Amino acid sequence: MRRGYEIRDDQWDQIKHLLLPERKRQGGRIDKDNRMMLNAMLWIARSGAS
Numbered sequence: 001m002r003r004g005y006e007i008r009d010d011q012w013d014q015i016k017h018l019l020l021p022e023r024k025r026q027g028g029r030i031d032k033d034n035r036m037m038l039n040a041m042l043w044i045a046r047s048g049a050s
Contacts, residue, residue: 005043009036 007015012035019034045048 005046006039007042 016034019038
């Protein structure tokens with residue numbers, strides 16, 4: 001379930017190439033980690049949290 005501050009899949013597809021290039025890592029979770037970090041930054045920006 002997507003929360004209100006998280007970006008939608010179509011939005012992520014449009015911007016994911018702008019982030020650092022993927023590195024090969026066991027588990028292959030680079031995209032998810034980048035998306036999670038972006039969602040965290042959006043939450044801070046929208047909520048005013050420090």
